[in-house]
Every structure is written in structure tokens, then in C-alpha cells.
Amino acid sequence: MKKILFPIMAAAALMAGSAWAGTLDDVKARGQLNCGVSEGVPGFSIPDSSGRWVGLDVDMCRALSSAIFNDDDKIKFVSLSSKQKILAVVTGQVDLTSRTTTWTMKRDTKEGVDFTAIVYFDGQAFMARKELGLKSATELDGATVCVTSGTTTELNLADFARANSIKFEPVVFEGKKEAVNAYKSGRCDALTTDYSQLAAFRTTFPKPDDHEILGDVISKEPLSPLVKHGDNQWKDLVTWLLVGLISAEELGVTKANVDDMKANSKNPTIQRMLGVSGDYGSYIGLEKDWLHKAIKATGNYGEIFDRNLGLGSKLKMQRGKNALWSQGGLLYVPPLR
Amino acid sequence: MTDLIAPPRSNPFAADKIVSAATQFLVVAAVLTGGYMLFVTTQGNLEARHIESGFTFLGHEAGFPIGDSLISFEPADSYGRAFVVGVINTFYVSVLSIIFATVVGVVMGVAQVSRNWLIAKLAEIYVEVMRNIPLLLTLLFVYGVVLAGLPSVRRSIELFDGGFLNQRGLYLPRPLPLDGFGFVLAATVIALIGAIALIVWARRYHDRTGVAVPSARISFGLLFGLPLLAYFVAGAPLDWELPVLKGFNYRGGLVFRPEFAALLLGLVVYRGAFIAENVRSGIQAVGKGQREAAAAVGLTPGRTMQLVVLPQALRTIIPSTTNDYASLVKDSSLAVAIGYPDMVSIGGTMIGQNGQAIEVIGMWMAIYLAINLVVSLLMNWANLKAQLVER
Numbered sequence: 001m002k003k004i005l006f007p008i009m010a011a012a013a014l015m016a017g018s019a020w021a022g023t024l025d026d027v028k029a030r031g032q033l034n035c036g037v038s039e040g041v042p043g044f045s046i047p048d049s050s051g052r053w054v055g056l057d058v059d060m061c062r063a064l065s066s067a068i069f070n071d072d073d074k075i076k077f078v079s080l081s082s083k084q085k086i087l088a089v090v091t092g093q094v095d096l097t098s099r100t101t102t103w104t105m106k107r108d109t110k111e112g113v114d115f116t117a118i119v120y121f122d123g124q125a126f127m128a129r130k131e132l133g134l135k136s137a138t139e140l141d142g143a144t145v146c147v148t149s150g151t152t153t154e155l156n157l158a159d160f161a162r163a164n165s166i167k168f169e170p171v172v173f174e175g176k177k178e179a180v181n182a183y184k185s186g187r188c189d190a191l192t193t194d195y196s197q198l199a200a201f202r203t204t205f206p207k208p209d210d211h212e213i214l215g216d217v218i219s220k221e222p223l224s225p226l227v228k229h230g231d232n233q234w235k236d237l238v239t240w241l242l243v244g245l246i247s248a249e250e251l252g253v254t255k256a257n258v259d260d261m262k263a264n265s266k267n268p269t270i271q272r273m274l275g276v277s278g279d280y281g282s283y284i285g286l287e288k289d290w291l292h293k294a295i296k297a298t299g300n301y302g303e304i305f306d307r308n309l310g311l312g313s314k315l316k317m318q319r320g321k322n323a324l325w326s327q328g329g330l331l332y333v334p335p336l337r
Numbered sequence: 338m339t340d341l342i343a344p345p346r347s348n349p350f351a352a353d354k355i356v357s358a359a360t361q362f363l364v365v366a367a368v369l370t371g372g373y374m375l376f377v378t379t380q381g382n383l384e385a386r387h388i389e390s391g392f393t394f395l396g397h398e399a400g401f402p403i404g405d406s407l408i409s410f411e412p413a414d415s416y417g418r419a420f421v422v423g424v425i426n427t428f429y430v431s432v433l434s435i436i437f438a439t440v441v442g443v444v445m446g447v448a449q450v451s452r453n454w455l456i457a458k459l460a461e462i463y464v465e466v467m468r469n470i471p472l473l474l475t476l477l478f479v480y481g482v483v484l485a486g487l488p489s490v491r492r493s494i495e496l497f498d499g500g501f502l503n504q505r506g507l508y509l510p511r512p513l514p515l516d517g518f519g520f521v522l523a524a525t526v527i528a529l530i531g532a533i534a535l536i537v538w539a540r541r542y543h544d545r546t547g548v549a550v551p552s553a554r555i556s557f558g559l560l561f562g563l564p565l566l567a568y569f570v571a572g573a574p575l576d577w578e579l580p581v582l583k584g585f586n587y588r589g590g591l592v593f594r595p596e597f598a599a600l601l602l603g604l605v606v607y608r609g610a611f612i613a614e615n616v617r618s619g620i621q622a623v624g625k626g627q628r629e630a631a632a633a634v635g636l637t638p639g640r641t642m643q644l645v646v647l648p649q650a651l652r653t654i655i656p657s658t659t660n661d662y663a664s665l666v667k668d669s670s671l672a673v674a675i676g677y678p679d680m681v682s683i684g685g686t687m688i689g690q691n692g693q694a695i696e697v698i699g700m701w702m703a704i705y706l707a708i709n710l711v712v713s714l715l716m717n718w719a720n721l722k723a724q725l726v727e728r
Contacts, residue, residue: 083689090386090692111692112386143585144404144505149673149686154401158412161402169586170404171596172682174673182676185484186504187595189585229386 023095023227023234024285027068035061036080036088036097039175042200043309043317044100045077053077056308057098059298060119060225064096064241066297067290081175082151089113089228096238098225100194102152107226114235115224117242119301121321121330122194123217124156127202130212132189137216141166146179146188148172153193156219176201190214194221196309196317203314237284243333244291247273248300250324250333255299262292273336280336301331379695394691395420401686403678405594416687423683424704430597430679431666431708434604438665441609442658446616447642460613467610473671475607480599480675487595490586499579501587506594508580508587517574524567531563532556596677600669608665615657619650651723659716663709680704 027033037045037057045055053075062072078094085101088094090112100122101107103115126137126145134140137160145168147154154172161168171188173179180201183191191198195217202208225242227235248254251270253261262274271277275288282288298304305322306312323329383390395417403410406422407429448460467475484504488494493503499510539552568575580590623646631641672679684697691697 083685086692087688087694090388107692110389112383112388141584142588146676149682149689151689154686155690158400158402162412168402170402171594171676172404172678172686173676174682174685178674178676182484185481186489187484 023231024068024237027095031069031074033061033065033068033075034078034094035064035075036078036085036094036099037061038099039079039081039177041100041176041197042204043196043313043315044200045098054308056120056304057100057225059304059308060098060242061096063245063294063298064238067241067286067294070293072297082148083174086111086113086226089226092228095234096225096227100197100223101226102221103224104152112229113226114229115226116235116239117333118222118224119242120196120223122196122221122223124153124192124219124221125195125198125217126190126192126214127183127198127211128190128214130210134212134214137214137218138164138166140168140190142169143189144169144171144187146171146173146183146191148176148179148193149174151193152219152221157192160218194223199317200309200315233285237286240284240336241291241294244273244294244336245298245301245304246324246331246333247336248291248295249302250326253295253300255295255303258292258295269336388692390693390696392696394693394696399687401690403683405597405678416691419683420680420687420700423678423680426678427669427672427680427704428708430600430604430672430677431669434601434608434665434669435662435712437601437605438608438612438661439658441605442612443616445609445613446620449613449617450620464610464613467606468614472603472607472668473674476599476603476671476675479603480595483595483599490582493582493587499577499590501580504595505586506592507598509591510577510579511589511591513576513578515574515576517571520571521564521567521574525564528559528563532559535559594677596672596675599675600672600677604665604668608661608668611661611664612658615654615661616650619652619654620646622653623649648723655716655720655723659713659720662712662716666708666712667705
């Protein structure tokens, strides 16, 4: 009944009058950041064997916590289903949702949330058993496909079917785990969700090599953390923190060398970034060395990627579209000045 | 002197009446004001957060597919139709579960008071196990067992010609009526009316003369015999669409999917245990003397149960079973956990796509309320009938 209760609680929160204090003030007063994450997607947000949340999305919250509190663990992680992720932000249950959420026009304009910066460029794909010998997702006509509800995935699947005049038999689950398990048990011919997640789930299979991810990527899924609509200071803070982490990679500032860079770098951009010159932190309500603290805790974007998704992780994913623009990827952020 | 003992005339302006009327008025006014303020605040908050409200979205294109639907549904259809699909699915699985849970409950309840030690103990174990495990776990377990126990599509079990069982469901031939099938339908209706008339007449005849007519057997024969006769007279006007393995799945025919089967089975065994307890306690509430009296006039144990004990037990069974039916309808919302597209699952998708949670939750509540009020009405009517049996 928990699943049903949640929207009711959210609705109740909407019915109550609430003061509109700034989120940053609330977070500082509380001494803790409330960060909405997934129910467990390897590489993005999942508790490790000791119960500590890890992943790319989790590290974004850790960087944020470090920038505010100089401590990467002043966070309460709230595990949210797809259906809950937007409501939880709107009602103030969490300060931000960092949970593989696709930036769409409707969500941004009609649902009371704002997106910040894109942390991962994804696309929806299909996974199927190798023994089927499929070459393309268009050959899946008549197949049973496992999906998760309340996501853009469901809509993309329907659009793809219509565009290619094929038919799917969808089996829709509330949670990712249930959908993956149903696929594993053979209930479905294919499983569909974002490419990165398929790759991540595949590593958890007993025989990952029996499954293949089909080449067709059927949608654009720019994933971005989201905050409540209308609190511009908070939105700016989250956005520029993400920009800062990516800029740090561009400039070669890493977890290991950030102290050294701060003391010795002659590069004016790095000096501005790490609070040696100027006071950029005050623009977003933080201290001078906000980005220094964040990088010191989590490293730059590249390090976060490698640790959670890339070669330093079990998933061994390539940077692909998520490489810096200067290395053929799509990561191109506005200048920190 | 008669004036002294005349009953006091009720005076609507007496002090205590005014106080009580004023209190009631104030309470109602406070509730209404509270409700209105809640509504205004909600509207204000929704507007302040730029969240759309209202029910216009029901007319917009849904865009998502639904796997298991009793009426045709395409992604291009509206949200409204999608929700209707969910309501029908909820209603369908609830009604079937109520029927089967009742059968299971009665059988298990009677078995619990059986004089056969083994049967009584087995029934008791069933009741204790099922009603002490959370339904969600039962559902997940049943679903897991159903999926793990069935073969893949390629290795389907062929039950008979055109009947297949695999992980994707139970596939059966679908009957397609041809010309002349109306004749068979008409015969069925006639047989039904005839059977009811026969039973009513037989009962009156029995009351009047004491002579028993085997009306049950005759009407049973009538119900099956007449339509069957009509079927062959009309030249078997029925074609069968067989499910055929094509590509990934069987196509055509009738299909019962594993999600539906698991939900139905889970609801039936879980709620059946509660109903079995109602039946057991109802039977045990009937005085021992009743049974002894029935035995004294020579009724067999079976006839005693049927004619003496159960009719009286119904009086205690029905009210608590009404609650169980209402719970069962609400429990069907756990379908979301195992991927059956009931009203809550589809409504959840709508919230996910639209963000209009308040409207969808309002619709859920209204539909559950409506279904359960109908269940309540029917059960209260049944209760009235059972009470009338009292002499």
C-alpha cells in the first residue's frame, strides 16, 4: 500500500499552505540535504554492500553536500519510484531529485519542476536474448516487452511501434527490479529502458553474455537533476555546481591535484573556479571555495564517470556521447566567469 | 387531572433544542468552510507551482500501450479510455475473485468443522498460513512460481488442439459465432427461464403436497441440453479461431496472461482464508441443539448442513463477509506489483506522464467507493433475505 500512499501524501502536501523560503536556507538550517534517488540502478544510484549510496547521480548530491557543508555525507537519500520522482520535488519532500530523469518540455513547464544541467546523455534501447539472433529492434514485431511505468520509456516504446508499424505486447511494472526479473525469467522477449541502465542491469545477470543490447537507440534521453520550479537561487546553485564539475575536467583539475592547483596554478580560470580570485561562491549563496570542496570530495565529472560507469567500474562503459566536446562528446558547458 | 400526565409537547424553540441545532449548524459550517479553504489553497498552490489542474487531460492522447485489455485500446486513444480499461480490469478481476474466494471460503470453512480429522486439520493449516502472510508477498510468490513453473513459448505445453500453456499465458481457441448462433442464444435464454420457473414451481408443489420433485437435476439437464440441441439443429454455427505460433508469440485466440492468473489466484487464496473463518465461526455459532434436533428427525449430516445449519449460519456469515469483499476489491490494487494493468497501475502511469496526481487519486477513490457501495448494497440485500428466514 506504500505505493498508493505516496501520491496521497503528496496531494495532502499540495493542499497544505506552505511558506516559500529559499531551499538553500532550508538546507543550511536543517544541516542536511534531502536527495531523491532511484530504487537501485547500478552505476547511477544504488546502495553498496555496506549500505552506502554510490553512483553517478549519488555523487552529484555528494558534490552538492560538500559545496554547502564541506562534508559529502550530510545527505538523506530518499529512494523514489518513477511515479514519485517529480511529486517529491514539488512537495518539498526532497530538495532535488538526481535520478536518471529525462528533461522534457511538459515536465519543465507543466509539472512544477525545473531541470538544471544535463549530467548524462542517454537514449532508450532494447535488450534481448542473443539466441534470437536479432539485428534490429524493428524485428521485434509481436514481441512481449517488459517496461517500467511512469517514465518516458513507455511513450517512446509506443511511438517507436507506431512509427515502424509494428506491435508490441507491453508488460508494465511499477519498479525496475520487477521488470528486470520478469525479463530474466523469460516473461518478455525484450526489456527496454535507457541504454546505460540496460548495460548496468546486464552486469547483474548470471550470464551477461547471453543477452545483447540492440543497436537501435530510439530516443533522446538527456538526464538531468531537477529542482522545484520558482526557486531560482537553488536552481542556479545546482546548475553551476554541475557546470563546475565538468569545467574541472576540462581544465584537468582532479581530486588528487586540486589542493596543488589552488596553491600554484597560474591559470586565471582555475583561480576563479577554486576561489583564489573573485568571489563566485557568493553569487549562489556559498563560500568562496565551494567548488574546491566539491572537487576535493568527489573529483571532477570524468572521475565520477570512471568510478561509477566507466573503466574503473564493473560496467566498463565508454564515455561515448558523454565525453567532453573537445574529445568528440557532447559535454559543452558555459564558462565559469 | 388528565392534563398532568399528558406527554410533554415538543417545542422546537425550547432552549436545549436551539443549542443542539446551533451546534450542528456550526459543525456543518466549519466542515464546509474547512473544505472550501482546502480547495482554495490547493488551487492556489497548484497555480503558484505552475501545475495544470482539471480534467481536460482525459480527452488527450494517452500515448502509452496497455498489455491486457478487455476492450480494444491503442496508444492513440485518450487518457479517459485508458482509465476505463483499468476500471474494467479492476472490476473484472474483483468480481471473479469474489466468486472464487466465496467458493474456496465455503468449502474450507465447512472442512474446518468436518468430523474427519485430516480434512479439518488441512483446512485449518490453509487458513492459518494464508491469512497470516501479507498479500503482497503471496502475490509476488504466486507470480514467481507461475513464471518459473511454466515453459517458454517454444516449449509450450499443448493441452489439446488449439490450447497452449506457456510463460506468456494460457491460450485457448476463441469462439466465433456464425449465422444461426442467435438460435442457440435464444435456446439458452428459454432454458434459463424454464429452469427458474421449474424450481419455483417445484418448491411450491413441495410445500403444498410434500412430494419432492428432482427440480435441480431436471433444470441442470435443461440448461445444458436445450442449447446443445439447438446448436446441432442449427448446424453447429460456431467457428474457432485457434492461436497460432507466429514470430515471438502465439497470435489470435483467447489468452489469460500470467499477471492476471497470479493476481486472481493470490486474491482468491488469501481472501478465501478469511471467508473460511467467517463460515467456520458462523457454523459454530448455530446452537448444538439445532443439529441434534435435525439428527433426531433423521436428516443425514449433509442434509443437516444444507437445510438447518447453513441457512442459520448465514446470518453471522454475511455481515463479516461483506467486509471481506470490500477488502478484496481494494486489495486488487496490489496488481501494480506484478504488472497487471488495473486501474491503479494505469492511473499511476497517467500521473507519471501528466503529474496530475490529485485528479487521478480522486478518480481512484470515486471508483473504489462506487464498486464497494454496490457490493455493500447487494450484500445488505442478501443479509435481509437471510434474516427473514428467522422464525
